[in-house]
Amino acid sequence: MSAALTRITPEFSVGDRVVIRNCAALGHCRTPWYVRGKSGTIVEIHGAFRDPERLAYHRPGFPERVLYKVRLRQHDLWAEYQGGKDDNLDVDIYEPWLGAAAAAAKTGRKGR
Amino acid sequence: MMTHDHDHDHDHDHDHGDPHAPRKDHDAGPASPYEVLERALRELLIETGVLTAREIADQIDLMDSRSPALGAKVIARAWTTPAFKAQLLSDTRSALASMSIDIGGLAEFRVIENTQQVHNVVVCTLCSCYPKMLLGVPPAWYKSLAYRSRTVVAPRAVLAEFGLELPHSVEVRVHDSTADLRYIVLPERPMGTDAWSEQQLAAIITRDCMIGTAVPVVSANRAAV
Numbered sequence: 001m002s003a004a005l006t007r008i009t010p011e012f013s014v015g016d017r018v019v020i021r022n023c024a025a026l027g028h029c030r031t032p033w034y035v036r037g038k039s040g041t042i043v044e045i046h047g048a049f050r051d052p053e054r055l056a057y058h059r060p061g062f063p064e065r066v067l068y069k070v071r072l073r074q075h076d077l078w079a080e081y082q083g084g085k086d087d088n089l090d091v092d093i094y095e096p097w098l099g100a101a102a103a104a105a106k107t108g109r110k111g112r
Numbered sequence: 113m114m115t116h117d118h119d120h121d122h123d124h125d126h127d128h129g130d131p132h133a134p135r136k137d138h139d140a141g142p143a144s145p146y147e148v149l150e151r152a153l154r155e156l157l158i159e160t161g162v163l164t165a166r167e168i169a170d171q172i173d174l175m176d177s178r179s180p181a182l183g184a185k186v187i188a189r190a191w192t193t194p195a196f197k198a199q200l201l202s203d204t205r206s207a208l209a210s211m212s213i214d215i216g217g218l219a220e221f222r223v224i225e226n227t228q229q230v231h232n233v234v235v236c237t238l239c240s241c242y243p244k245m246l247l248g249v250p251p252a253w254y255k256s257l258a259y260r261s262r263t264v265v266a267p268r269a270v271l272a273e274f275g276l277e278l279p280h281s282v283e284v285r286v287h288d289s290t291a292d293l294r295y296i297v298l299p300e301r302p303m304g305t306d307a308w309s310e311q312q313l314a315a316i317i318t319r320d321c322m323i324g325t326a327v328p329v330v331s332a333n334r335a336a337v
Binding site for chain 1: 220237238264265266267268269280281282283284285286287288289290291292293
């Protein structure tokens with residue numbers, strides 16, 4: 001269940017550009033593969049929810065995780081996307097799976 | 113469970129393709145592993161006093177009482193009552209509670225509004241999360257691998273297969289319901305329905321309209337209802 005965000009301060013704000021982490025979780029998680037490594041924009045902060053990665057193993061699910069709605073452009077997701085240029089995909093992602101897009105871009109340019 | 117003392121060897125001369133061939137009782141064969149698991153868990157919960165048989169039966173009744181008609185009532189109310197619509201969009205739980213609809217404690221609900229610019233469609237690629245407390249049991253296709261995988265990759269092709277072709281000027285927005293929120297689409301109210309009652313409106317709000325694979329349609333003969 002969602003909780004008021006009194007105890008947890010969200011790391012990201014609405015409008016922030018983020019990258020969904022591209023890593024393989026050892027066990028249950030709720031981040032679909034097709035969005036890993038992709039960039040999007042925070043469009044909503046849903047609140048704090050018990051951590052599904054702990055709940056899946058019969059743990060109480062604490063600490064709670066902030067859940068965001070992240071909007072990704074379909075043309076960023078799929079190279080061959082057939083559809084309008086403004087088509088989007090919204091997906092709910094927990095904070096540990098998100099990184100700031102700028103920081104990720106810097107790491108990406110390390111070789112230059 | 114009822115017991116039968118007559119013999120179950122149905123001697124008959126029907127071909128197997130015959131529609132009048134006797135059907136097997138659903139519990140005639142050996143129980144599947146899931147049935148055994150469910151039975152064991154249910155009996156344990158009752159024996160240890162966690163739940164009573166009555167509570168389990170009541171919960172089944174509650175789930176059976178939910179159907180797309182309930183969601184349609186909510187959408188029709190939102191179309192006719194601006195204050196209710198505003199509350200439904202901002203605080204879905206309280207708005208539903210005001211219609212005596214309890215969505216339970218397992219997930220939060222969100223209502224996403226279609227506009228002339230944006231068409232929303234809902235999918236759950238990870239499993240098949242669905243707003244059961246508002247729409248009842250999901251259709252089989254919603255849980256199919258094809259719907260779950262293709263809706264995120266080629267939503268317009270999937271919508272076209274449902275008979276819904278949208279111009280590229282309309283943004284198609286797919287919602288992958290991956291976490292603790294359940295989504296229901298608030299479709300646009302069709303033109304020419306200004307004088308309709310909530311009940312008449314609810315009749316054109318189908319399950320698919322609330323998933324986002326259809327939009328409400330006013331047919332010529334329906335308009336005369």
